[in-house]
Amino acid sequence: MQPILEVDLSAGAFSELAIPAAWRNLFIGGASLAARFLYDELSPPGELLGPNAPLLFMTGPLTGTFGPAVGRFVVCGRGPATERWAESNCGGFWGPELRAAGFDGLLIRGKAEHPVFIWLSERGREIRDARHIWGMDTYEAQDQVKADVGSAGVHVACVGPAAENGVVFSGIYCDHGRTAGRTGLGAVMASKNLKAIAVHGSKKPPVAEPDRFGALRSDANRALKQDNEARVLHELGTAGAANYSEYLGAMPARYFHQGNFDAVDDVSGAAMTERFLTGQSTCHGCVIACGRVVQLGDGRKRKGPEYETICSFGPNLLISDLQAITRLGETCDRKGMDTISLGNTIGLAFRLFELGRITKADTDGLELRWGDAETVFRLIEMTAARQGIGALLAQGSRSFGRHFGAEDEAVQVNGLEVAYHDPRGVSGMALAYATSPRGACHNQSDYFFVDWGHTQPEIGIEYYPRHAQAEKAANVARHQDWRTVYNSLVMCIFANVAPAVQADLLSAASGHEWNVEEMLAAGARGWNLKRAINLRLGLTAENDRLPRALLEPLPTGGTEGFTPDIEGMLIGYYEARGWDSASGKPTRETLERLRMPHIARDLWQ
Amino acid sequence: MMSVLFPSREWLGALHEKLNTDGHYNSVARHWEGDLFFDIRPEGNLVEAVSMYLDLWHGVSRRVEYGATLASLPRPKFILTAQYGNFAAVLLGKLDAMTAMMTSKLRVDGSLGYMMRHVPTVLDFVRCAREVTARVL
Secondary structure (H helix, E strand, O other), rough: OOOOOEEEEEOOEEEEEOOOOOHHHHHOOOHHHHHHHHOOOOOOOOOOOOOOOOOEOOOOOOOOOOOOOOOOOOEEEEEEOOOOEEEEEEEHHHHHHHHHOOOOOEEEEOOOOOEEEEEEEEOOOEEEEEOOOOOHHHHHHHHHHHHHOOOOEEEEEEOOHHHHOOOOOEEEHHHOOEOOOOHHHHHHHHHHHHHHHOOOOOOOOOOOOOOOHHHHHHHHHHHHOOOOHHHHHHHHHHOOOHHHHOOOOHHHHHHOEOOOOOHHOOOOHHHHHHHHHHEEEOOOOOOOOOOOEEOOOOOOOEEEEOOHHHHHHHHHHHOOOOHHHHHHHHHHHHHHHOHHHHHHHHHHHHHHHHHHOOHHHHHHOOOOOOHHHHHHHHHHHHHHHHOOOOHHHHHOHHHHHHHHHHHOOOEEEEEEEEOOOOOOOOOOEEEEEEEEOOOOOOOOOOHOOOOEEEEEHHEOOOOOOOOOOOHHHHHHHHHHHHHHHHHHHOOOOOOOOOHHHHHHHHHHHHHOOOOHHHHHHHHHHHHHHHHHHHHHOOOHHOOOOOOOHHOOOOOOOOOOOOOOOHHHHHHHHHHOOEEOOOOOOOHHHHHHOOOOOOHHHHHHH | OOOEEEEHHHHHHHHHHHHHOOOOHHHHHOOOOOEEEEEOOOEHHHEEEEEEEEEOOOOEEEEEEEEEHHHHHHOOOEEEEEEEHHHHHHHOOOOOOOHHHHHOOOEEEEHHHHHOOOOOHHHHHHHHHHHHEEOOO
């Protein structure tokens, strides 16, 4: 077990925090362990931005071990748009490099007097001047920091100009296209005058039983490589199932108001593979390699978009030009903005323009027409720079809608824009969005996979029809617990690794013997802990909701007119979770069963 | 349409006829170009492996062969391999076809991209196969 490095940017000081073994054994690592570390200070009044807003980068007990799809890190804090618990995990190589430099986490406090970057290696720890880098896009900044430190093998996590300008959905970027995109933690990082964090190390991550772990790792990677889902991801990228999603009506179009997208064949993962793909890219040690390398008309090789970006700038805005979508995604990556939230917020602007609730007088003269990629480019630039209507878009969809008296048109939950898996096509996403600790998130539970048929009976995740209602509530909760385990490990959710194998890997790596039930309990513990943080930050049962658009039937497409009965689903969900039906709080009994009596005291005093 | 025992020569013949006379399948699969080889591994009441071959093209079944071997065929576009119990469960509606694929209960060799692009065809093929299945071993 390695320490967390604490950096006080105000004082220019470094210190080390030991991770209590008891916390490891309760929360595993990653996001859940971060929640335990931050629990006390993520309480009112707290600051969303600036010196007193904590920012914690965490790895997991398998990070950097070349285990199955575990080359990731997670960054946690409080979201500037949601004002609640925020977490976002990211692939690439930065997380393993942090562990190789000797740290399992990095806690950032304070605020530097001027823009700086942090440089961590086995030779030392430095806070360096970054004034010459401030303003650079995320690609340029990474290259400049690497040049400045002059050391081979360095990996850099950084923010872009959007974060510097306080865009509430700005992210943290590494390895040219790997993103911790959601919940706006880039804005938190930039508010501390921290442009980048460069890391390099050569230590092997601590593994308690190397021989046992090595054998398990080889078998797990071999099995993962043969997995059908992994093969689709490798061959077609994360948009490999776009056609199926559209067929089910689960791929939102025209800002969630159209149930089909006839041009899906032009924007799918298959289309990208057939027309533009030149290779795959991968995160540290991953055998899936879902990343796309594409070559467009200009001949330059670049990152190809993943499913969410394709939907956000494709069907969502009725754009069917995959080259344009690719460039829109790259522009967001360079400026440092989450493609889901920005495409969603632009979609809201298009919707309000169509309804006549905003006009050219509100849009700096721009006519917002569905399918017009050039206008979307303009809006992205204006948002990153907070110019004109871009200053309103930069506040996210809830704020944008509220500004124009149309908050109920915004397709968001608790300030986080809905991702592109429509619960009218796959009903489990209704609960996944309504109850996620970070807003309308598809990574706390990618339940759409279960609704497509990806069951795991060995851990009680069974199949329910894609339009089932409250009867699947307990199944969703179970899936959330299991994904909370993933976000603790920190393991990519695309890795179909048998639960028993995961328990063995974790045991061999950590030296603490785990079984699947204990891991699921740790998942439930993490989920309830994040719930407790949000309750203390003002969340109530009223916040467990869906936006109006998702409760209205679509006349066309594969949803077949279905709408989720969210009220009924929530009743079943609260019961399954052991939450109080009136307040939405985990009951005292639930918290004590999960071995968190101190949280019970805080919530029920 | 006669409903028959799976797996059998009669079952494959019935499916061939069904695919060629089912208007919905003929329409949905009008762009499908590819042959299928089913490798059904012994399990339970099936004591020996069974193979079946279907040449599917533009919404019709051009040729089927029971007991075909890969050595006797040009390489099929798709080879679908599973234990007998999983094939039977799909045909009886106890296992969703997508579930079978996503949980690797059904091994697919061939272009997954092509298959994902033609999900409606795949699902309608399964519907036809279910409709000709009266019973399994």
